[in-house]
Amino acid sequence: MPHVLLIARRAVGHLGYVSAVRVVSVDGVHSVQQWPPVETQPPQVHPKAPEQGAELTSHYSECFGCGEDQPGGLHMSSTIGAGHVVHSSFTVSAEHQGAPGLAHGGLLSCAFDEALGTVVGQLLRKPAVTGKLETDFRRPVPVGSTLHITAELDGTAGRKVYASARGHLGAPDGPVAVEARALFVVVDLEHFTEHGDQDALKKLRDSAREPERTDRWDINP
Ligand SMILES: CCCCCCCCCCCCCCCC(=O)SCCNC(=O)CCNC(=O)[C@H](O)C(C)(C)COP(=O)(O)OP(=O)(O)OC[C@H]1O[C@@H](n2cnc3c(N)ncnc32)[C@H](O)[C@@H]1OP(=O)(O)O
Numbered sequence: 001m002p003h004v005l006l007i008a009r010r011a012v013g014h015l016g017y018v019s020a021v022r023v024v025s026v027d028g029v030h031s032v033q034q035w036p037p038v039e040t041q042p043p044q045v046h047p048k049a050p051e052q053g054a055e056l057t058s059h060y061s062e063c064f065g066c067g068e069d070q071p072g073g074l075h076m077s078s079t080i081g082a083g084h085v086v087h088s089s090f091t092v093s094a095e096h097q098g099a100p101g102l103a104h105g106g107l108l109s110c111a112f113d114e115a116l117g118t119v120v121g122q123l124l125r126k127p128a129v130t131g132k133l134e135t136d137f138r139r140p141v142p143v144g145s146t147l148h149i150t151a152e153l154d155g156t157a158g159r160k161v162y163a164s165a166r167g168h169l170g171a172p173d174g175p176v177a178v179e180a181r182a183l184f185v186v187v188d189l190e191h192f193t194e195h196g197d198q199d200a201l202k203k204l205r206d207s208a209r210e211p212e213r214t215d216r217w218d219i220n221p
Contacts, residue, residue, distance in 0.1 A: 035181055036162035040155025043084050046125035054080045056122060060204050065114030074111055078118050084153035086122060087172070088115040091146045103141040108167070109133060111147065112180035116163045119151040120184045128161055128184040129191065139169060139177040148172045159186040 050056065056078045061069040066076045072095045078088040090111040098104030113133055120128050141147060150172075151165035160183055167178040192201060 035164065036154050036157070038157050038160070040157045040162060043124065043153035043156055043161070045084065045123045049123045049125055050080050052080050052082055056080070056086075056118065059118075059121065061207065062200065063114075065110060066118075074107065074114065076111060076114050078115065078122075080122065081150065084119070084123060086115065086119040086151050088118060088149040088151065089146055090114075090149065090167075092141055092143050094143055097143055099140075101143050103143065105135070105137055108137065108141060108147070108178050109135045109180065111149065112151075112165050112167070112178065113182070115149040115151040115165050116180065116182045117184065119153055119163055119165075120161050123153060124156075124161065124186075126186045127189055127191065128186045130182055131160075131185045132183040134181050136179045137177070138179065139175060141167075141169060141177050145170055147177060148174065149178075160184075161186065 058066040058068055061067045064070055064073045066078070067073055068075070074090050074096070076088050076090045078086050081087045088111075092103045096103050096107045098106075112135060113130055116133070117128070117130060120126075147167040147169060148171060149165050149167045151163055154162040154164055156162070162181070162183055164181045165179065166176050167180075168174040169177040
């Protein structure tokens with residue numbers, strides 16, 4: 001049975017704007033989900049958010065998702081798209097295998113966490129962490145292939161930020177192989193200073209001050 005995905009969005013007056021109902025039919029298995037699961041407000045893109053077409057640099061060189069100093073990491077790259085969207089790509093290498101020659105599902109979820117975290121962090125420019133991540137694996141993703149992921153902001157409700165993403169196999173308009181939805185929760189910077197590694201945070205602060213960086217974190221936006 002063909003895969004059918006219907007997304008209906010409707011304005012709900014001053015209370016919020018996004019209410020999506022997804023009806024998914026795959027091989028006779030039907031599920032109905034509302035996304036986002038609560039009423040939300042339109043995302044407020046930060047005035048200093050990078051502009052459409054901007055190629056994003058790694059937010060932290062040791063990040064498993066995008067860091068250049070992380071051997072075996074996903075080495076993802078991202079650009080800002082039109083609207084509340086980020087385009088990311090992930091090329092699956094032998095380090096990312098689960099079954100022989102196929103990407104490990106957990107790493108695919110990781111790629112989506114990265115893409116979703118990027119759209120949240122870069123467009124809202126608020127520190128936020130993943131609270132919940134849900135992934136649908138639609139097709140196997142072979143080693144050597146590139147997943148083209150489009151992640152978008154779906155809405156906010158207080159500190160809660162809802163985002164979703166689709167990964168197309170081989171080309172931006174290739175077949176959908178993976179989809180994901182996530183809740184991010186905006187946190188204070190103390191989340192990182194209290195629970196993170198002080199030396200690593202200092203390294204991040206120092207690199208953000210480098211004059212050639214045009215994407216410096218705005219600690220007090
Ligand atoms: C600054 C400029 C940036 C510049 C550019 C940056 C680019 C940046 C790119 C990043 C790219 C990497 C992206 C990777 C991102 C990670 O992978 S982050 C690592 C994985 N996540 C974590 O470690 C988070 C661990 N969890 C926690 O610390 C805490 O549970 C949380 C999530 C902060 C929430 O705790 P809390 O602050 O005490 O808040 P809490 O009241 O429990 O929850 C807040 C709301 O969220 C709801 N909620 C929380 N968790 C859940 C859940 N699992 N299910 C449903 N609802 C939930 C609560 O019910 C509550 O709802 P309301 O009552 O408000 O309606």
